[in-house]
Every structure is written in C-alpha cells, then in structure tokens.
Amino acid sequence: MRVTPLDFEKPVVELEHKLDDIKKHLQGQDINLDPEVREIALKIEATRRDIYENLTAWQRVQIARHIQRPFFLDYVNLAFTDFVELHGDRLFGDDASMPAGLATIGGIPCVVIGQQKGRDVKENLLRNFGSPHPEGYRKALRLMRLAEKFSLPIVTLIDTPGAYPGVGAEERHIAESIAVNLREMMILRTPIVTVVIGEGGSGGALGIGVSDRVLMLENAYYSVISPEGCATILFKDAAAAPRAAAALRMTAPDLLRLGVMDAIVPEPAEGAHTAAEAVGANLRRAIVDSLNELLPLSPDELMAARYDRFRAFGAPGRQPVLSPIEDSA
Numbered sequence: 001m002r003v004t005p006l007d008f009e010k011p012v013v014e015l016e017h018k019l020d021d022i023k024k025h026l027q028g029q030d031i032n033l034d035p036e037v038r039e040i041a042l043k044i045e046a047t048r049r050d051i052y053e054n055l056t057a058w059q060r061v062q063i064a065r066h067i068q069r070p071f072f073l074d075y076v077n078l079a080f081t082d083f084v085e086l087h088g089d090r091l092f093g094d095d096a097s098m099p100a101g102l103a104t105i106g107g108i109p110c111v112v113i114g115q116q117k118g119r120d121v122k123e124n125l126l127r128n129f130g131s132p133h134p135e136g137y138r139k140a141l142r143l144m145r146l147a148e149k150f151s152l153p154i155v156t157l158i159d160t161p162g163a164y165p166g167v168g169a170e171e172r173h174i175a176e177s178i179a180v181n182l183r184e185m186m187i188l189r190t191p192i193v194t195v196v197i198g199e200g201g202s203g204g205a206l207g208i209g210v211s212d213r214v215l216m217l218e219n220a221y222y223s224v225i226s227p228e229g230c231a232t233i234l235f236k237d238a239a240a241a242p243r244a245a246a247a248l249r250m251t252a253p254d255l256l257r258l259g260v261m262d263a264i265v266p267e268p269a270e271g272a273h274t275a276a277e278a279v280g281a282n283l284r285r286a287i288v289d290s291l292n293e294l295l296p297l298s299p300d301e302l303m304a305a306r307y308d309r310f311r312a313f314g315a316p317g318r319q320p321v322l323s324p325i326e327d328s329a
Helices: 005-026 034-052 058-064 074-080 121-130 134-149 166-172 174-186 202-206 228-232 238-248 253-259 276-294 299-311
Strands: 079-084 100-105 108-114 154-160 191-203 213-217 219-224 263-265
Touching: 005 034, 058 191, 058 219, 058 228, 058 238, 074 276, 079 263, 100 134, 108 134, 108 276, 134 154, 134 174, 154 202, 166 174, 174 202, 174 299, 191 202, 191 276, 202 276, 213 253, 213 276, 219 253, 219 263, 219 276, 228 238, 253 263, 263 276
Parallel strands: 108 154, 154 191, 191 213, 191 219, 213 263
Antiparallel strands: 079 100, 100 108
16 A cells, blocks of 8 residues: 555555455455455556556656655665765765765676655755755766776766755855766766656756766656746746646656657656665666676767767657666566
C-alpha cells in the first residue's frame, strides 16, 4: 500500500482499501466472497494499467517530485561503492545541496556529483530543498577538475527544481557560477555521464549537465522552466501547469524523440520509490554501459564528439546516440 498516494493514484488506492476491508470481514467467517474479491482485484489491475500506461506529462512531473522517490545519496548507496564525500569550494564554503566525492561504479573509479533534497523540514533546510547555491556549483567544478587531473570519469545525477534564487546566491554570483560550469564542462578532457533522476529544473540542472551522455529515469523531467513557472508566464495562471507540462516536451520519452537525451533508464510504472533497489541496479548498468563506450576514446576524440553532440541539437532528423535501455529486473 502506498504511504503517500498521488492524486491520480487515488482510484487505485480506494479500490485497494475496499479489497482490504472485504478481506478483514471475511476473517473467521464462513462466507464465500471469492467472486467479489476476484472482481475487485481484476478492477484494481485494470485501473492501474489504464493509469500508468497513459501517464500525462504532469503526472510524470508529480512522480518525479514524489517525497519517497530515491534521492542522490540513495542512489550512491544503491549503485556505487567506496563513496568518499569531499567538501567545500575553496572559495566560500560547502553546499549540502550538492554532495560530491570519489566513488566506484561497476569497478570503475569515478567522481560522482549530485543534487540532494530532504525528506523532512530539518533535512530540507540543510539541503536547501535541493536548490544549490553558487558554492555548490563551484565545488562541483573543483571536483570535475580533480577528475580530469587524475583521468577519472565524471558521473552527475540531476535532481533539482532549480538553482537557489535568493539574495545571498545573487550576491555570490549564482548565474556566473553556472555559466562557468557550462563553459568548463564543454572542454573537460575526461568522460562525463549525466542522469536526470528526478527534477531537472532550468540552469540549476544544466550547471552539472553538460555531458557526453545524458540519460533519464523513466519518470524524470528535464526542462528550461518548471510547469508552474511556464504557466504563470504564458497563461497567467499557475493552475495551468498541466497544460504547460505537455507543451514543454519535458518528459523522458519526449526528450528521447527530440535527441536532447540519449537513453531512458527504466523504472516501475508507479515510480522508482516502489522498487528502489531494482532502479538502482538499472541505473548502475546504464552508467557503466555509457562509461564503457566513452572510456576507450582519446581526449581529442571525446572533445570532438561532445562538440558534435551539442552542435546537432535542433538539427532535422537527429537520432539519439543510444537506444532505450531494457529493464534488467
């Protein structure tokens, strides 16, 4: 049973409650309600299938934001080993919303960087609701340069509603820190693989997303602006977010067709929070497969392919680099 059902999941939840109530009343009683139980079970399955086979863009956004969805550090534990977190940007301070460090994945040493949200008020305050400060991006760049120095590949996991827009962040030049990352990531002479694991919001996501391979979990989204922000600007009404989400083409299937990202990492239809270990295994395999393709390339070949990848955006008929990844579960 879901602990925190989303609005569109409520028809399934109500049927599950009804089935549970019937089973409870049957305990210790000589009443045969098997046909009714089977009928409700079939209806639950049909309703679930109807919902999850026809998810709208807005519903995928809701799944991407689910409070029980695995976050960056969850996937570090599930998909990586030997993680050693490194702190600080050597300029201002440390940013807990952008953990980063050394790790191993599939036997490959790497630098892993990601955005971390919190599950309660205390943790969200610590992690700044997953919205990094300038020092987070500068710390990320410091570790990327470290990776380049020691010929280590870089793995970044994106999950942010956007960079922090507060006064302090502006005073410390949030836009400049992201812009420098965009420039420097384009010329790093080491492989970079990015996975959007939840929310991929605007420049806050792109600040660690300039990569040789961009993958997305099936129910993640990646967009220049949030649906609510887009709806407020274009439709003058934040309640039009579902309409904006559809128009933005922000879901993994949309972006795969557009060639903006390269492969979809499968997760259960109900969301990664329902089978975190299986999704972690899929994530590990997808990252390792991408790294195995990139690591044999020389730095010059890597740079040329990265340049071509970004130059091809918007070109008619551009095809994704990879095919959708099959579920290993």
